[in-house]
Amino acid sequence: MQAHIMDSGLENWHDFEVESRREIVALLRSIGEKNQLIRMQVHGESEVCVTSILEIDAEGGMVILDRPVDTGQSRRMAAASGIAFETSLDKIRIMFSSNSLEECMHGGTPALKMAVPDTLIRLQRREYYRMNTPVSNPVRATIPMIGDDGAANNTPFPLADISCGGIAIMDNKLVLGDTIGKNYPGCRIDLPEIGIITVTLQIRNSLDMTLLNNKLNRRLGCQFVDLSRGTLAQVQRYITRLERERNARIAGLG
Structure with missing residues (x-):
């Protein structure tokens, strides 16, 4: 440098x-x-x-x-x-x-x-540096949830983007409901070529979007809570990897 x-x-x-x-x-x-x-x-x-x-x-x-x-x-x-x-x-x-x-x-x-x-x-x-994650082969965040029957289940949500401060996920089936401010501990995110990280996510905002086929799609902004230094380093490495790939595509088109 x-x-x-x-x-x-x-x-x-x-x-x-x-x-x-x-x-x-x-x-x-x-x-x-x-x-x-x-x-x-x-x-x-x-x-x-x-x-x-x-x-x-x-x-x-x-x-x-x-x-x-x-x-x-x-x-x-x-x-x-x-x-x-x-x-x-x-x-x-x-x-x-x-x-x-x-x-x-x-x-x-x-x-x-x-x-x-x-x-x-x-x-x-x-905290503002956001990278879009792949659409064709999405990264997924698995959030532990309690079902209507009281049983615990791990529900996967595709990521829309990632930053050192948090992620945006797509709740296509609208299963998280009105959860602004709620914390979800024990969430697992599998970062390709980096590894699986376990984090606590807090839902910070929600945006409903109507797709061309009139289906409703919900984008939820999630903040990392008390992220450890080691996990933060893994997130940074993944963001750098995404940026290298994006810049390589830009250079290929330039």
């Missing part, structure tokens, strides 16, 4: 380092297309300026940046041995760096250029 572009107080952030050239180019191109402003700072110095991506030359391996209005500032940036960049894309912080900036011309106006970075860091607050 590029430690020199990381600031303190990031314990509550989920980080993911992107190393695929195609993924990096696709992300930078999206930042440019959405005209996102980018914070640019010389390593170890307080001077900060704002830029944006004008063009991505994937074949030439270059990123063309808008030049700061202040000519002197632009020259100092170009002369620096290390520049840190930070921006955001769809509420996710994007951080990267460059060892060298050069002044250039773009469309007849002065600009700056740099090599496409080798790596890029994506950051998002852990």
